[in-house]
Amino acid sequence: MDCFSELTYAILVDGELAVEDARQVRNHLAACSRCRELVETLRAENRVLKEVLRELPQEAGERAGLAWFPRSWVWGDLAVVATMLALGAAVSQWFDEQRVPEVLEWLNPFSSAGGMNLIFNLSYYFGHGGADVLTHYADIVGWLSLLGLLGSSALLLGRRWRRSRSGLCLLTVLLSLSLPSIALERRHSEFVTVAANETVDDSLVAAGNTVRIEGVVNGDLLAFGRTVEVSGTVKGDLLTWAQRTEVHGTVEGHIYTFSQSLDVGGQVGRSIYAWVQSLRVDDKGHVGDGIVAGAADVGLEGDVMRSVTVFASSADVSGSIGRDLTMTGGNLTLANSARVGGNLTARVHRQEEVHIADGATIGGKRDIQVQVKKTRFAHPKFYFFQAVRLLAAMLVGWLGLVLFPGFFQGTTQAVGAGWRSVGLGFAVLVGAPVAMIVGVATLAGIPVALMLLALYLAAIYLAKVWVGAFLGKILLKRATATTRDWLLGLLVGLLIITVAGFIPYAGGLIRFAVVCLGLGAFAWQLYRASQPIATT
């Protein structure tokens, strides 16, 4: 007589086999020692299970042998630091990649010029497109996504209070940084003008198509608009998010700007920090401190008292720089009239990209580093950076899994929804900036918009972690969800995504799809996690 299946024996051992079947099985067992042994094993297994279940499983932190760490802050803070590091690595890598596609750069949404174009055009298209429908759309969609995302994050944070203390700290910091802006004077209309004879005694937050300062702002000026012009005086700092920022008057503090173009033809008391497509300090421009900028084109015709550090695809210097000039990127031209008080450091791809006129004065050393751009794949640094990024992503993934195991595994699983994730992700990718712009435009929403921005950037970074983990899980065909399996899957998935991302032409699309997928899964999981557990 044939042996029965192991399943049958398992049911027998559980005492759940029908009487007649049980009799047949017992008859067989009497004759088959191998099956008897199996049944004994299964019995012992059940005993062990019952015994083991009397105690509770240890928690994740203890399991890792790190029980003596006060989890609440060490893990949380480590996660924040790791995220910052990872974001930093990603941004620096991004900087590094700026010079790649020169002619077509404006088309590439991942380049600064292209991204800039995309962001500004999209935001102004929605914000000031003129079409009422679109304005309404932006209003409604923006507010809905804003409220939705905010509500769900609040619920999520509320439910996860203990584990997200560091997140709440971050939230508090963001809030405290952004709250003062609510108390400031706010102006919002198509044209915001501070007339020549007008003085604003406090800091001013201005949003409009055109923000023009002809008078005096005694505090800081925060301006959002298509065009921001300062021909008067800002006694504090100038902070702008605009397509065009022009300073022909005086800014006594710093300038922080995220604009398509920044033109400085006036006085800046302190430093300029700019992330722009084009930065120009004309011959009447004077910067009391230094400049740190990421830009496609930089033109320095005026005076900068201290050091200039730029990441740019082209930089022309004909003015004077008090201390060092450090340039990383493409073309560097120093005209006859150029004067650099300190060292000149240029990191370029070809020697001929650096033109230094004979009449140019350089006080310190000239250090021109040619970074041979054979192909980046031939560069050990490239692999090093990729490895660092991979490690950072693994670390972030691991910390995420330790801190929010359910949420991370759930998000990984949600990636599997495929088109739902892609669609939702695309909607969030486009909708969140709209929501942020609407939030900023209505001013009351500035802190919310800032928080949303942080969340948005973090989610974009984490997208590859979730997609990677999902991909790995599929490929490794692991049904279980142990941390080790998850991380192994993540490693495999990230490797695939990284390699696929470098396929010419298709690579960009793949990376974009990964971001959409991950964002969609994240949004979905956020929505699900915020579902209240109703009492019955």
Place this chain on the structure above:
Amino acid sequence: MEELELESILELARGHDADALAELYRRYARRVFGLCRYLMGSTEPAEDATSEVFLKLQRSIDSYDGSVPFPSWLLRVASNHCIDALRRKQRERQVIGEPEADSAPLEVAGPGPSPLSEVISAEQQAAIRQAIARLPENYRVPLVLRYYSDLGYDEIAQRLGLKRDHVATLLFRAKRELRRVLARGRE
């Protein structure tokens, strides 16, 4: 209160006596939490579920008729609560899915010695607990109902809305998965 018989405590609790309810909590919270911890898969929802079960107890204790021992009744209430919570949590997909049609056929007898059946140390016990806690929900829930709550196949099937055969298959697969995970952990 502590030295009172369970019967008297239950009687007082039926009258919504706060001390009696507190005493029930003191006596059974750990077991209820243990069940919830295994069913829910992590501590936080388990804590929520435990407190909800005891909150509900104030009302539901009226329906306890004494036909089964009180602890069994309480664990049944708790497991129902957890199953409901899991269902709600993952409304869009069936929590306790039917076994997949395409998965490997059930093998014939003879898997050799199981890592689950040997005499085991405390450390190994901990490893098994971990492995159970990390089983996918559709394996974990039936396993816990069977070996923690001591429910029969029929009762599990009824709670989870499954066929009896599927319960057997899920339990079988759950154990096989545990063996696989543990065997790999030893390599």
